[in-house]
Ligand SMILES: O=C(O)CCC(=O)C(=O)O
């Protein structure tokens with residue numbers, strides 16, 4: 001039995017690769033594969049197969065959506081050559097995706113992905129299976145299912161996947177769902193005005209005008225590009241920054257009072273909070289769609305910047321009794337927005353060391369790739385999620401940043 005652990009939620013190309021890997025393995029073995037598969041939106045994804053071939057590797061970070069390049073914990077490892085093999089015993093291009101003990105009519109998936117099919121986004125459905133995984137799996141639906149409603153496709157695929165979720169992980173999925181539900185039904189926001197975008201109150205006028213004009217020239221008029229693919233610009237109103245910081249403090253105090261253990265943005269953080277967990281999801285979705293996508297369409301089209309369709313929004317906090325620094329890593333995003341909210345601090349500079357493909361994440365940097373940036377409250381840094389970076393120690397004071405990891409679901413070819 002081979003266990004493949006993909007830590008961090010599967011998304012984008014990773015989700016597609018994981019699904020492809022399952023199918024490659026299925027092709028390469030003569031006996032049916034018993035697979036166990038589960039995914040949490042911010043947890044780990046486990047693919048468990050009784051095969052002797054592995055095409056996915058493990059990250060050593062339990063729930064991080066980032067990949068540490070320090071200390072030997074390396075994610076997104078090179079893949080083995082794709083396995084080849086015969087078509088399924090269940091007929092050309094299909095195989096039985098469920099266990100025979102289910103005692104109900106078999107749901108089927110097709111072996112080869114339908115490359116020209118554009119999968120739907122399942123993000124807003126709040127399912128207990130990763131929406132990215134569903135989008136990837138949709139490319140393997142039998143043709144009669146492709147035209148079904150999104151609800152029907154989701155429940156068909158969920159039906160297949162749910163049977164394989166080990167009880168422990170099903171429990172974790174459930175816990176995470178309950179966490180959000182508990183917050184949503186009991187937490188009283190401090191600043192209701194943060195929960196709906198008010199452009200004039202949120203953004204500085206020059207940023208708003210540039211987005212409204214919506215041309216590369218208007219964007220470049222407010223942005224600097226101090227290193228290739230890294231953009232810095234003034235973005236948020238000081239009052240908005242302060243309201244967001246106090247909202248997070250209010251949430252944490254409430255969580256403390258109600259003995260709710262706050263789930264951190266990822267395992268690289270001991271502090272901070274996921275904004276999507278306490279009701280800011282709709283606001284952040286709009287922030288991405290109306291204010292970041294116009295920029296990413298122009299500057300990050302080659303990594304899916306034109307079709308961003310999901311996000312992970314969170315706050316990081318540094319200083320005494322908080323996180324100190326952030327080790328060298330790449331983000332689990334296509335495009336990352338990082339805005340300093342305040343307050344007074346010294347240190348905490350971001351350092352960038354160039355982009356790498358998955359196979360060369362740990363290779364040396366070149367001098368021309370070195371770029372260091374000192375955070376300024378209200379100012380944003382926009383970069384490729386795969387641009388290697390870290391944050392130096394905040395040596396005095398208290399630094400709070402807003403992070404929006406913008407993502408794109410896998411697209412049909
Ligand atoms: O602290 C910072 O500014 C960087 C944070 C970061 O890179 C991350 O959370 O992914």
Ligand SMILES: [Fe+2]
Nearest residue numbers: 329330331389
């Ligand atoms: Fe990062």
